[in-house]
Structure formats: C-alpha cells, structure tokens
Amino acid sequence: MSDEQPVRRRAQSGTANTDAVQKEYQPYVDAEWGFVNHWYPALFSNELGEGEVEGIQIAGIQIVLRRANGKVFALKDQCIHRGVRLSAKPMCFNKETISCWYHGFTFNLESGNLDTIVGNPDDPLIGNAGLTTYPVEEAAGLIFVFVRADDFPDEDVPPLSEDLPLRFPENSERFPHPLWPASPSLLDENVMALGIHRTGEANWRIACENGFDNAHILVHKDNTIVQANNWVLPLGIRPASDDCITVFDDEDGPKGMMQWLFTDRWEPILENKTLDVKVEGLNSRLYRTSVILPGVLLVENWPEEGVAQYEWYVPITEDTYEYWEVLVKHCPTEEDREQFSYRFDTVYQPLALRGFNDCDLHAREAMQDFYADGTGWQKEQLVETDISAIMWRKLASRHNRGIAPPPPGAQGRDKASSIRLRNVSEGKSPGYFVEKIDDLNNFNRTSVRQRNK
Amino acid sequence: MPVITCHFSDGASFEVNAQTGRSFLEVALEQGVPIRNQCRSGTCLSCSCLGAVDAPPLSVQAGRATSLMPMERDEGKMLCCVSEAISDGALHFDYSSDEAGPSEVQAFVDSVEWIASDAIKLTVELAEGQWLDFRAGQYVEITVPGSNEFRSYSMCTAPTELPKLAFMIRMLGAGLMSDYLRESAKPDDVLNLRGPYGDFSWSGSRSRPQLFIAGGTGLSPICSILQEVRAASGSKPPLTLNLGCASPDALLDPAFLRNLESWMPTLTVNLCVESDAEEDHCIGNALEPIDFDSLAGDTEAYVCGPEGLINAAIERLLSAGLASDNIYYERFVASGAV
Numbered sequence: 001m002s003d004e005q006p007v008r009r010r011a012q013s014g015t016a017n018t019d020a021v022q023k024e025y026q027p028y029v030d031a032e033w034g035f036v037n038h039w040y041p042a043l044f045s046n047e048l049g050e051g052e053v054e055g056i057q058i059a060g061i062q063i064v065l066r067r068a069n070g071k072v073f074a075l076k077d078q079c080i081h082r083g084v085r086l087s088a089k090p091m092c093f094n095k096e097t098i099s100c101w102y103h104g105f106t107f108n109l110e111s112g113n114l115d116t117i118v119g120n121p122d123d124p125l126i127g128n129a130g131l132t133t134y135p136v137e138e139a140a141g142l143i144f145v146f147v148r149a150d151d152f153p154d155e156d157v158p159p160l161s162e163d164l165p166l167r168f169p170e171n172s173e174r175f176p177h178p179l180w181p182a183s184p185s186l187l188d189e190n191v192m193a194l195g196i197h198r199t200g201e202a203n204w205r206i207a208c209e210n211g212f213d214n215a216h217i218l219v220h221k222d223n224t225i226v227q228a229n230n231w232v233l234p235l236g237i238r239p240a241s242d243d244c245i246t247v248f249d250d251e252d253g254p255k256g257m258m259q260w261l262f263t264d265r266w267e268p269i270l271e272n273k274t275l276d277v278k279v280e281g282l283n284s285r286l287y288r289t290s291v292i293l294p295g296v297l298l299v300e301n302w303p304e305e306g307v308a309q310y311e312w313y314v315p316i317t318e319d320t321y322e323y324w325e326v327l328v329k330h331c332p333t334e335e336d337r338e339q340f341s342y343r344f345d346t347v348y349q350p351l352a353l354r355g356f357n358d359c360d361l362h363a364r365e366a367m368q369d370f371y372a373d374g375t376g377w378q379k380e381q382l383v384e385t386d387i388s389a390i391m392w393r394k395l396a397s398r399h400n401r402g403i404a405p406p407p408p409g410a411q412g413r414d415k416a417s418s419i420r421l422r423n424v425s426e427g428k429s430p431g432y433f434v435e436k437i438d439d440l441n442n443f444n445r446t447s448v449r450q451r452n453k
Numbered sequence: 454m455p456v457i458t459c460h461f462s463d464g465a466s467f468e469v470n471a472q473t474g475r476s477f478l479e480v481a482l483e484q485g486v487p488i489r490n491q492c493r494s495g496t497c498l499s500c501s502c503l504g505a506v507d508a509p510p511l512s513v514q515a516g517r518a519t520s521l522m523p524m525e526r527d528e529g530k531m532l533c534c535v536s537e538a539i540s541d542g543a544l545h546f547d548y549s550s551d552e553a554g555p556s557e558v559q560a561f562v563d564s565v566e567w568i569a570s571d572a573i574k575l576t577v578e579l580a581e582g583q584w585l586d587f588r589a590g591q592y593v594e595i596t597v598p599g600s601n602e603f604r605s606y607s608m609c610t611a612p613t614e615l616p617k618l619a620f621m622i623r624m625l626g627a628g629l630m631s632d633y634l635r636e637s638a639k640p641d642d643v644l645n646l647r648g649p650y651g652d653f654s655w656s657g658s659r660s661r662p663q664l665f666i667a668g669g670t671g672l673s674p675i676c677s678i679l680q681e682v683r684a685a686s687g688s689k690p691p692l693t694l695n696l697g698c699a700s701p702d703a704l705l706d707p708a709f710l711r712n713l714e715s716w717m718p719t720l721t722v723n724l725c726v727e728s729d730a731e732e733d734h735c736i737g738n739a740l741e742p743i744d745f746d747s748l749a750g751d752t753e754a755y756v757c758g759p760e761g762l763i764n765a766a767i768e769r770l771l772s773a774g775l776a777s778d779n780i781y782y783e784r785f786v787a788s789g790a791v
Contacts, residue, residue, distance in 0.1 A: 006559040006580035027716050124493045152686035397716050
C-alpha cells in the first residue's frame, strides 16, 4: 500500500451515474453501446461483390467482411498485431485468407486463425493466435452477421430466425390481421427485399423507441406520402385496454412484442378541445407494428398492400446508429420483381423511406442531447402512451444475449481524437463504414499541409 | 539434462527438468511454472527473468534474437521464450507465482445504505492508481477505521464493476464495524482493504443446474456470482436462488432480487422467512423450497451463510445424491459479536 495520501478517481466521462434508484430495466439503460450476441444486418448483398472487402462497425465491434467463392466471411477488423483495420487497405493473396496490409499477418477466413505472416512464415505465433469470427447468413439480399463477444461459443449461436420478426401466416392465428394479407418475411421463398441504410446521429435506443412509438403520429401529418394519398391521420393513438400489447417470448423464437393497432385496444384521438383541433373523415392507412430483440421493427401492411417495412437501428457507437429501412414483398415472377423495383425507386424510396422516415431522423436527433449523458433516462417524464417503450425496455432487459461494453480501441470511443477531428474538418461525419486508403502514394491531407507550412 | 529452479517474488520456487534444444518457456509451462508470456518470439519481454551472469543457465537459441539491451544482458536478464537451458542454475522472476494473490489497497466510501432491517450495503471505489482483481464469490478484509482490527466481507458486485466494490454487511447490536457504519461512516472516508481471499466461486458450468442457497448476508458473494453468470457469454443453465432470513423486513434488497429474476430468464428466486411470511414468501429457511427427492443429480450447489445452514445444507444435498465435489460453500462467522 502506498504511504501517500490516496486520491479519488476522476469522474468517468460518458454516462453520468446519477444517484437515482436502479431502474427495473437497468440492463437496457446500461446498453449504451448496444446488445451483442445477436444477428444484425451488415450490408446489402449487392454492396459486397465477389472478392470485395468492406469494413463496418456494430456495437463498437469493428468487422471486416469479404466475399470469396460467393460466400461471405466476417472477422474482427482489428489485426491482433498492432490493431490495424484490415479493411482499410484490403490485401488478399487467395480465396481462403485475408492479410493485414501493414505487416502481412494473414488470417483464415473460415476459422480466423493466423495462418501465416507474409514476411515471417516461421514465427511461433502462427497457428497459436487468431481473430474472432462472426457467423454470416445471407437472406433476400441482405447479409446478416452474428455480432458476438470474443468468448461466445459457436454451439450457442442461434438461428437467424430467432432475431427476425414473427412470420406469417404461421402466426396469423395467434396475431390475426383481418384487414390485410399475411405479411411477407425475409425468410420466405420468392421474396424481394429493397431498402436503404444510412447513419443517424443518436443512440440506437432513441431511434428504436421512435420506430414503434404510437403517439408520434403527429410528426407525420405533413409528410408528402400522407398528403398525396389524402390520408387523414388521427392526432394520436392511446392505449385503451390492458391487452393492447402482447409479449411473445417462445423459447426458440424471436423475443418481442406486438401492438394491436387499429383494433379497439388502441383508441385514435380525433379531437383536442383545448386547441380546438379536430380530425374529420379519418382515412389512415391500416398498419401494425411489432418490435423484437435486438431492435428490429416490423410494420405490417406498409406502405402499401402486400408490402411490409422492416427497420433496424444497428448501434455503431453510443451516439451513432445505422438506420436500415427495408421493404419486403412476395415477387414470384420476373415481372413482379421489375414492378416492385420500379415502384421502390419512384415511390417508396423518395416518399416513404426518405420523406416519411426522414422526419423520424429529425425527431431522434432532437432527443439525443437529452439522453446523451445518461441523465435523460432518469429525467424523462413518461405518459400513458409510453407503455410501449417501457414494455420494450423490460423485454430487452430480460432477453438480450449480452450488453456491449464500451469497446477498447474502437472508432468513436474517443470523441476528440485528432483523426476524428481532422475528418470532421474535412467534411466527413463519423459513420458506419471504414475509411479506405485510396492511394498509398498520396497522403493527401490539405489541412495538415497548410498548418505545417 | 539441466535442472533449473525458478524463484518468484512470493517466495515460491519450482524446479524444472529442462531440455536442451527446446524453448525453456515451453518446457517450464508444460511443468506448470506460471511464467508470464505473450509473444513467445523474444520481443515483448513478458517472460524476462534474472540469472547468474558468470554461469548463465539459459542461452539464446541459435538463429533467434531478443529485444534486450546490452546493459540488461550484462545484469543477467534473459528471455525464457527464445532461450534454451544450458546448465543447472536459478532464475528469478520479479512477480508473484500467484497472480491473484492478495494485495493491499485503499478505497473511498461512496455510500452506506440500509437494505434490510439488520443489514447495510457498503459501496466503495478504489483510489486512483490502485487496483484489486478478484473472482466473483471472493472476500476481502476491511480494517475498521480507527482501529487495527479487520473484518472479512464478500463482495456482492461483479469484478466487471471495478473500481467499484460493494458489500452486504449484517449489522450487529454492537460491534466495531457495525458501530462505525451506523454512527460515523460517510462518503469519502478512506478504508484499507486487503485481499482477495477465498475459493468460493462459480464453476463456470453452462449446462448443469445451479442451486444457490443463502442465509442472510451470505447472499453477498452469491449476488456477485449471479452477476458473473448474467454477464457470461452463451446459454445459461437453470438457476435457483433461495434466500433465507428471519422475517420479511430482514430480506436483503428483495426488489433488486426480483429485478435480477426478470433480467435472467433461467433464474428463479425464492424468498424464505422464518416468521410473518407474506404472499410470495416460503416459510422456513433457505432449504425449505428445495424438493430434495427430485433434485437433478448433476446439480451444483453453492451455500453461503451461518454455520448451521451450511451443515444442514451439505447433509441434505449429499443424501439427495449430489457429489461432494459439486457442493461449494463459504462459512460466515459473525466476527466481533458481543
């Protein structure tokens, strides 16, 4: 023990640990960096051609993906040697491995093992070290990665279907939907999925809770898709019955909750007398939302008949998330596919995924500062329509497979790193993809040059 | 073959029957000598040690190199990984052979909070620059401020919560630590801690049913272990926690235990009281809810609490067919009771 006077540790940056009582959903509050040991979408299949390499970050874990002989492999994107991201300057000598471009540490795509070191093939480390691998599944044009802790056992990796929304018509009896046909699933045959993904600047939980918040319908009243279709939305929707939400948590199935919208369990609000506002001739599109772990939204019967919208709010850092919006439809014929694709380009993408959901991005960003230092979870003043969020938080606290720790050595951990500041000064926002080195012969950093003149 | 003795800072020594032509590190590790190592290629210095300069027991293998400086070589510093044994001798390692061995640290009091009619939870934070690793289930000795006496308490927090530590402490009518905690303890008080000690810890099994039996503040190490199980990667075994206390108001932080139950789908919590049982309580001690006749044979049991509870638990678990190897226990002795 030191004879010197002991000193208190300086306050930790990041989440303020307020003195308030522990929440019943404390694990959710702790999951700033997201949940690990779950399946997340990583890329659209067409974003990773044969032989290509891409680098992304999910829940603070940097991941490199490579497609070889058609199959996609995912490894930790942090060389064991000096932590360099393999994806920054892809180097592959064959179809079985990926090498670090700095010292040539070469990893087996399948096992993650250090197979050799380009310039040091007899090093004793070879065969005795490696990178974490991440199981990969491709479905309907999406590449899913099982983002796991380094010690999560292979035999415990659940099937992708456990982290995807309920399927129909299998669940039509349990969750009847008399007003629309069975929603398509990503795992169905002949299904086509079209969508976009982009980075949002908010914590993933803020984004996710926005997705199934029934009371925020007000924010959408001026959206083009609403006006163009002459939809008349209620002012709000309030829970009108104790069975307005059903939790489903079958042992080998997805864990989530279904909101019985457009039934008598939820009451649309048509008038506010205080403000003298009244909605007449209600003509809303009929839809229903359900959310499952690790934060996947299904909007049934949206934005048009036969189409379902899937959303993911994939944590990148604790203040950025990759927002996935994917529309799914059964398209058995080539003609169906062409039509869906045309309508996606001309209507769904501009009016629904962008126009309609862009205002959700505004709303999530508007909440971010309040929650960023952790105090918002204590200070928020909840109302009856927030039961959806609170049930989700409890469900997520119970059924998550692991809470992502603040990641060592990941992009975005240090908010004021010099590289991050330089990128921002050059107009590049922190994002989802690795920043690739285009030209090793040219370290073109104008701002650095100018300052050093 | 040379015989080399490895000495560690805690006084422990190990004899290695070395083999010429092979990495000394490899041979020593095979024989169970806890030499730190990482790169195994002569670079990272983890496996460095000191040997006699005039008759060095190790010599760098042909074709290998080390990152040692000339002056370090002159002092007799060697790297085990790329060296082979050439003669009998001794090597000295400047760290303990028991990495998890006890250390002495200082910690600041964060809070003292009543969690039952006769128990408090003491939360502390290790001082800047000080650290104490432990395994969930272990305990430390805390010196009672203003005296030379110490008391032993098991952490109720998980190692992942370091530098914070918390303890569930039973309050006695009179007692050195009880009096301190009740009367004068306040935030920012400095406490001296020594540890960790104890072998009470989670087996790590993810398939066998885990049965936790706690009497009173015997819950403390079990809470720590449950947090460790919660944070572990992969599937979880069936878990049962039985907490036994005298009366409902003596139950330790039942709200937290109910939360834990809702956060861990495989956990069942049974709260047991001797008297004044309320709706969701079992009547009797922490063994009451157990159906010994149908206890799965591969169950692992963890018992912590007063002597009487432990003895009764061991006896009944053994007669129910549990292997003694699968029964872990930690005896709580009320020290300083008057």
